[in-house]
Amino acid sequence: MSKPVIAVVGPGRMGRGMAHAFAYTGHQVRLIDVKPRPAEAAQQALVQARGEVVRSLDVMAGLGAITPAQAAAMAARIVTLAGDAADAALAEADIVFEAVPEVMALKQAAFARVSAAARPDVPVSSTTSTFNVDALAAFVTRPERFLNTHWLNPAFLIPLVEVSPGAATDPAVTAGMLQLLRSAGKVPVECKAAPGFIVPRIQALAMNEAARIVSEGVATAEAVDTATRVAFGTRFAILGLLEFIDYGGGDILYYASNYLKDSLGEERFAPPEVIVDNMQQGRTGARAGAGFYDWASRDLTDYQRELFAKLFDLLGHLKLLPTPS
Template sequence: MEAIAAAGAGRMGRGIAVVFAYAGHPVTLVDLKTRTPDDAARVRGEAMEEIEQTLSMLAAIGMMDEAAVAPILARVAFAAAPEAADALAGADVIFEGVPETKEAKAEAFAGLSAMTRADAIIASTTSTMLADELQGMVTPPGRFLNAHWLNPAFLVPLVEVSPGAGTDPAVTERLVGLLEGIGKVPVVCKASPGFIVPRLQALAMNEAARLVEEGVASAEDIDKATKYGFGFRFAVLGVLEFIDWGGGDILFHADRYMSEALGTDRYAAPKVIEDNMAAGHIGLKTRRGFLNYAGMDVSAYQRERLGAFAAMLKHLGAARQPVL
């Protein structure tokens, strides 16, 4: 079991401590901020109490037995700033979660570079800064990359792993393996603003706000449409898989209509949609779209996905028996 350190004793660090302790790893939550003894004791108490409360909540919602709380909590240690060097010396993987300013990052990475082994992975949990912007703050830089967790980290499976231009590929492979080993679903993406999920969700959230602004529907009905339509489908099908399912040609023509009807280029199709149309790669109908369906039993695949939709209906309490 790799020894894990969460550098930064805020909400993200506490969530990551829960994740790894739950998966059996020894974790140290490291407060890098210099404090008075009383303030350090306060932060320690608050952090450990929140972690214990989170574990109890997971027990209450059926993720584990209440009896498991104490042994999992025992895997979490806390280190105040004066104890940081000793705590970090034995860490194999360090997740940085200090405030989102370059000044705070630079100070944290200078300290982490000095206090950790040269072969220990340092991963930033930033949601706004690219690995290429931060990599030069770490020594040696090849061991650094971003690992963007989605809150709440102890429940959301996805972690977006984003290496910088100078990241050692073996470091990316090690981190992906570590995350898969604790039951997470890591995806690797280039150092690009917004990673994957924030970039997708920003568009959806802004469009939902515009619907309210334009008086198209109430906030309550827009949220209902999101949960029972938009979110319902994308909980089973990936966005690109969904394009293939319905057909890229449908999206192509819908983009044109929406652009003309609303008088905006927000819905203009990207070139890849036009290229797929020209190549005849429009999805399941042609066995090729964004994904390749050649050699697949498409009928079996569709039944499996429809079964997943049915399971979602039951989960939402929206499944109905037929009227006979």
């Protein structure tokens, strides 16, 4: 069975990464430029986009992830188009992803082009990290086929894709998109259409706090980055944030949050209502048998052994384990 033909509208950084990801997993990809500009400028943009994809594939071949022959075959699956040829490519696409810059007027123009050229039954997705999915759906004919898929850079490497259906999205379209992304080696998670989705919302708070620590003279930028790489980077590659709360104890987070709020005089550190409620109900995590997850039926010794095995493996790969003596 042949794989669906993918059209990616927008040859920028995100579009290039998506084209790479789908070509890597066997899809024919049409990387399309619909920006109004002279033909020569459009061609130059497409040449640059293709060149970057080829370089990324060559890097993967150099690292031994794929062979040079595989890299060449993957690059050959990507066709770059602009002008009138873009409409013909949209007409043959089975799924369309929009990846133009985060400017509403550009999004509207891109979706008008897609709606006019693509088949009316073809799923259409935006990769916006800013705009509400329902606001963008208004620009697409048959909004029941529209949803948002928020990829993270570099899109060809980072597995996560946040999938946000709109109010009008057909559940079958969402299910089909989740299946497509999994088949392309991605790890999709579904979330409601809300500002910041999941990762950008958490990431914005963490990055702002890191900047505050430097500006307050608490630590240097190098120290903050080392701390986040060695602590956050290793622990949260193994544990999710909510799983970590349960494992360590929601009561610890409750007391630590109140201490920081009072000591620093900043309400942003106050525990959210859900943490307060869990504390009052005794749902403080693994030791209590319940928290964000149900732990009552889990063998905590087996869980800890599995957790440590993963962490030892990661730390060994990163050369962060101490040398025994």
